[in-house]
Amino acid sequence: KEVQAEIIPCSLTSMEFFDRLYRPGLVREGGSIYKCLDEDIDGFLVSDELHRMILTDESEHWDVYSEEERQELLFLLFKHLVLGGPICQYDDKIDRYLEVAKSLYKEFITVQKNSETKSIEIASKVLKVSAWDGDICWFPGDDHPQTFCYVIINPINRICTVLSHDFGKGILVNIAYLFGYALQLSYSFNLAGQDVVLGLVNDF
Numbered sequence: 001k002e003v004q005a006e007i008i009p010c011s012l013t014s015m016e017f018f019d020r021l022y023r024p025g026l027v028r029e030g031g032s033i034y035k036c037l038d039e040d041i042d043g044f045l046v047s048d049e050l051h052r053m054i055l056t057d058e059s060e061h062w063d064v065y066s067e068e069e070r071q072e073l074l075f076l077l078f079k080h081l082v083l084g085g086p087i088c089q090y091d092d093k094i095d096r097y098l099e100v101a102k103s104l105y106k107e108f109i110t111v112q113k114n115s116e117t118k119s120i121e122i123a124s125k126v127l128k129v130s131a132w133d134g135d136i137c138w139f140p141g142d143d144h145p146q147t148f149c150y151v152i153i154n155p156i157n158r159i160c161t162v163l164s165h166d167f168g169k170g171i172l173v174n175i176a177y178l179f180g181y182a183l184q185l186s187y188s189f190n191l192a193g194q195d196v197v198l199g200l201v202n203d204f
Contacts, residue, residue, distance in 0.1 A: 008126040010073040031093040141166035
């Protein structure tokens with residue numbers, strides 16, 4: 001068995017990052033998302049250009065964001081909201097996706113002012129974690145774009161937020177406190193996930 005941890009970039013401090021989505025063929029100035037012919041992409045029924053831009057490099061808008069930018073936590077939160085669950089009803093306007101992504105990001109991330117440059121910087125550290133037994137991922141679940149576990153560590157207040165989702169089984173947010181290197185998770189968090197996160201935080 002093996003626990004894997006991937007560092008997730010978290011450097012964005014402005015929602016201006018999404019301004020480039022407002023372009024012909026993708027999102028109108030009023031926020032309406034351009035539609036497209038229905039197609040199946042990686043198991044998702046895609047009926048608009050925003051989903052195509054997120055899911056496939058065959059989209060003419062794929063280059064709106066680089067591979068590095070697509071790994072930023074803010075983009076990942078936005079992506080997860082847009083893709084949704086197996087029976088979600090997609091929104092025709094982009095505004096709600098952006099509003100919720102902003103709210104989640106502000107809730108999860110801790111910022112601080114650089115004493116020298118006076119600029120705002122993000123203090124939080126973010127890990128994407130998973131546990132494997134050979135080729136089988138037993139936490140957070142089957143390999144799927146909408147199955148993930150992010151561990152967001154606030155080193156200032158010693159607070160750890162765990163955002164976990166197993167596609168088709170629901171979403172879970174846990175907030176835990178770090179006392180030194182000990183992590184106390186709420187009882188609602190499954191035992192497998194607790195063991196994984198405990199091991200990672202102990203090494204942090």
